[in-house]
Amino acid sequence: MTTPAATLIVVDDDPEIRDLLADYLGRHGYRALVAEDAVALRELLATERPDLLIVDLMLPGDDGFAICREVRRDGELPIIMLTASPDETDRILGLELGADDYLGKPFNPRELLARIKAVLRRCRPREPSIPPARARVVAFGDWRLDRVTRELIGADGARSALSGADFTLLQAFLDHAEQVLSRDALFDLTRGRPAPPLDRSIDVHVCRLRQRLGEDAQHSALIRTVRGAGYVLAARVDVIA
Numbered sequence: 447m448t449t450p451a452a453t454l455i456v457v458d459d460d461p462e463i464r465d466l467l468a469d470y471l472g473r474h475g476y477r478a479l480v481a482e483d484a485v486a487l488r489e490l491l492a493t494e495r496p497d498l499l500i501v502d503l504m505l506p507g508d509d510g511f512a513i514c515r516e517v518r519r520d521g522e523l524p525i526i527m528l529t530a531s532p533d534e535t536d537r538i539l540g541l542e543l544g545a546d547d548y549l550g551k552p553f554n555p556r557e558l559l560a561r562i563k564a565v566l567r568r569c570r571p572r573e574p575s576i577p578p579a580r581a582r583v584v585a586f587g588d589w590r591l592d593r594v595t596r597e598l599i600g601a602d603g604a605r606s607a608l609s610g611a612d613f614t615l616l617q618a619f620l621d622h623a624e625q626v627l628s629r630d631a632l633f634d635l636t637r638g639r640p641a642p643p644l645d646r647s648i649d650v651h652v653c654r655l656r657q658r659l660g661e662d663a664q665h666s667a668l669i670r671t672v673r674g675a676g677y678v679l680a681a682r683v684d685v686i687a
Contacts, residue, residue: 452497452566453477457487457513458528459505467500470555476562484508484516496523498566500558501545503529503536511543518544522609524569526561528553534646541650546611547637548647564638569610583686584620586679587668589659590686591616598658611636612658615651619669619679628676652677 454476456467464480471478479494481487483505490496499517503510510527517523527540530551537548546565549558583592583599590599596613597605608616618627618635629648633641641648653663661668670680 451477454498455479455496456500457481458502484513498524500526514543524565524610538650568614581685585684585686586681612655615655620683623679623683626672626675626678
């Protein structure tokens with residue numbers, strides 16, 4: 447059976463960039479739709495179920511930040527943010543709001559393609575069958591994680607879905623519990639590629655994951671900072687099912 451093409455929506459107010467990306471992604475097997483702003487995106491989302499959004503930060507009306515907030519409020523649709531801003535703060539804010547990855551303009555379309563593939567691999571639900579070495583549900587601290595549904599389960603039994611980026615990062619910590627992981631190691635485990643020089647996105651994702659675990663975004667008893675070395679999940683991981 448042929449796997450259906452993933453549907454992507456490119457949101458950019460530059461018609462040339464929209465058309466070039468739609469053509470390029472279409473030639474690489476994706477179903478690429480385009481929107482010029484947040485209003486056009488909402489109209490598409492009313493009838494389409496895309497697998498990923500590619501959103502330019504600087505848009506007329508509601509900008510990329512506003513779109514990211516709105517999408518995250520309604521679900522966990524993966525987002526890659528494009529930005530021509532040299533200000534690292536904009537990239538960090540985008541990640542904090544829930545973007546799964548970012549790419550600075552101008553960029554090589556091949557790099558965008560690689561990042562799309564990586565985000566889709568992280569965010570698509572896995573097959574129900576689980577390798578024997580990996581349990582479906584594990585417990586750590588006051589939490590449990592269902593690896594199949596990608597849901598975080600609290601002590602009260604309440605379930606909340608994790609975004610692809612949060613799930614991948616948490617899984618990296620669970621697979622290396624009580625081991626110090628450097629930022630470079632975490633970047634490689636979650637992105638499948640070496641970290642760019644001076645990249646701070648792992649720190650942003652760790653802060654966001656701490657918040658999902660009900661802890662202080664900067665300081666946590668569960669995911670501890672090891673000064674000069676990285677981070678460690680300071681909890682034993684137990685198999686539940």
